[in-house]
Amino acid sequence: MLETLRPDPSFYPSPKLAMEAEAEHLSYTALLSPDRSRPDALAVVDVDPASKTYGSVLHRLDMPHAGDEFHHFGWNACSSALSPLSAHAELRRRYLIIPGIRSSRIYIVDTHPDPAAPKLVKTIEPEEVMRKTGYSRPHTVHCGPEGVYLSTLGGAGESGTEGPPGIFILDCQSFEILGRWEIDRGPQKLHYDFWWNLPRDYMVSSEWGLPPQFENGIVPEDLLGNKYGHALHFWDLRDRRHVQTIDLGANHQMALEIRPAHDPVREYGFVGVVIDTTNLEASIWTWYRENGKFHARKTATIPPEPADADKLPPLLKGFGAVPPLISDIDLSLDDRYLYVACWGTGELRQYDVSDPMKPLLAGSVRVGGIAHNTPHPCGKAFDGGPQMTEISRDGKRVYFTNSLYSTWDTQFYPNGVRGAQAMCKVNPDGGITLDPDFYVDFGPDYAAHQIRLQGGDCSTDSFCYPSA
Template sequence: MDPTFYRNAAEAVTAPVEELAFVVAYDPDGKKNDALFVVDLKSNSPTWGRVVGKVEVPPGQELHHFGWNACSSAFKHEGHPMEGLERRYLIVPGLRSSNIFIIDTKPDPRNPKIAKVIPMKELSDKAGYTRPHTIHCGPGGIFMTCLGGPEGDADGQTGIALLDHQTFNVVGAWETDHGPQRHSYDAWWHMNKNTLISSEWAPPSLIENGLDVEALVQHKYGKSLHFWNLDQGKHVQAINLEEGEQMVLEVRPTHNPDATWGFVGVTLSTKDLSGSIYLWSCDDDGQWKADKVINIPAEPVDDPNKLPPILRPFGAVPPLITDIDLSVDDKFLYISCWGTGELRQYDVRDPSHPILTGSVRLGGVANHTPHPSQPDKPCPGSVQMVEVSRDGRHAYFTPSLYSAWDDQFYPDGVGNWMAKVNINPEGGMELDPDFFPQGEEFNGLRVHQIRLQGGDASTDSYCWPSPAVPARL
């Protein structure tokens, strides 16, 4: 059994710390090769904080979200052969191209290799979807949430494609009954409750050319949370969030598999430009509900010249919540505010009443807050994709959201960097002044998402609860 498969969250927290990060980056102009980079995280290494390896793929992919072929949910893979199964391959889709790259990180994780390429046509023909987005290794296969319908009908029905654990062949669509669900973004589950939760961004026509403000005002972006029967792929319940809430993105269930709650981030409200976090939970009758537990307001800006054209009519910067992450011990929730350049930390041990315990700033639409390593140099871009280490002592983040959106909100560029925060176990955090790989370290490419060696806070599903962890609210 792979030693990086953990029976519960407590085992993951106390396991050896990661020594490498895998980071995807892309060229928005489609001229340079996109790449998966390897960054050294070993604290006493002479190359700490530097890129120490990479594997390139052809230009024009726009590498985006990616994930492992196997994780701790392997313990729940009933009927699946466990012999030889290991956390070895990274499933790396191109969001623009719909090609999928299977990257082998062994035998030398600093020298990863392309093991297989799944072309867009196979995904479309076998699953009926394109624009592969989010990867989770799970029961019955590798789950791949897709933003687009089949080839030639991008705005058609979207959903989850299944890949075979061993061959990586596309098996087909996971769903047997979509119910009212039409659009997709993220998906994760409460395995022991046989429930999958999914969210929605928008159809590709409202994503690929940037944010469409008119469509936003008309509430054409995603506004619902969906609950499914995990075994059957059948839609069970949909929850429409408050009027005006748009772009329901990252879902983060508790790491306790017996629990029935989790968080989802909402990027923007058309009422006041705020962002919000909803807590979903299951009542005694088995019905799901979602309650807003965090609201982050927009920040007024006195000088409209500090704002990109898309925001000047509003005179304010919305937080633009684009990612959230729940620590493996379910103690802290991290929220990236891509508009204001803030990473927030909340104590969520009482998930119904989160308490703000920490905040750092880097970049941002109006302020371009400098990194402490370069205090006199405004930082381009902002806090975007965030990943928390298993032990909860560090978080890493990157600046790029999606090329067309980057250009709208950061017309002077989002930069190409990776930053780190050091976390106090009792709450609070600060930017690491010495960790800031950037620029030519990443070949000048825009940096999007991070995965940590051996798993991280948004990778694994655990099959047993940790001792003394409550199962319900």
């Protein structure tokens, strides 16, 4: 009996201890059918450099329905289960929760007993999601001490515009939907990402747009009219109530990925802003808490790059430049390096954020990109640009894929975005290098989005205890 109650060995009290873990052997990558002609899938990729099948797809789990549009997904449990508030000592990091952002369907995938051949064990239909929550278009998945949190991008109704989107909770063992998380949402009307500081008892959330603003592609009129999200929201985590809003300014369109410091004694984090409509630049903002109040400051900017009109898609021809289009950011477990994916220009940047108020550019690689079309070092073409990033727990490897969202892919990359996965090696003193031997081609029928690493990664786990 005592043996069954031992914590999962992939759970760690602190970020520093997690960094000492065994390296990942597998990655799980969400694949989607851009034209929705076939079901989406989950690919299992060999990421062990000592393996004969390094960089190849070991298994592909096809789903039973078409049209889901896989985007973000996550584990049923992580290091947050070590929280004193958790009643789940027996939990295992075993199941992947994969939402369909277009269908509102949710799949539960079991990675045991064979992690290289996961199996679908449960499907939650969209009608149940809507009936129990009033939300649609589930997006980000985070495992918390008391269950699985899922953010949504849509409210009720077919268009997802009948009421605001929000967060709901899933039981982490039965996978029953428990209901809405918010008790007092305050002025929050849009949603995208969220994350938290568990011991400090607060949550931070961000904004993208409502389904009509993204499902059929970016709406230029809404973008130029500054109608996408541009605010951060702060919440009391236990009381489930909104406590503060910080508007970054209407020109700072699409405040997306939230990355708090992993060490819970550090009360700050980062958010990436896709585009400034006044000058096409992208930006990184540092948010922090001081004397009980939250603040946010723009701490890094990335300018657009001039380009000939004949190299630009119709959407950008009139601007004569390529915006960086920050589509993802990720923070290493030691809180030292922030990785910034510039999907438009085809650049992955590494910033040293030892001083979170003064990010310093420490490294950069280029692959893909709207104007440059830079090939991968292996010599193969790389469609799109660096997009969803995932960092190994030890901070030595950064994996990334190349698709943003199916309808946006074709607007910015009219020739299509063939699914691919690449990896950078991280130099100990800063700097990154693309691994020429790691290039995963998922074929012409799939685009590739988020990556999860076996045993956990830098955008999965929440830690409850400080690093010594």
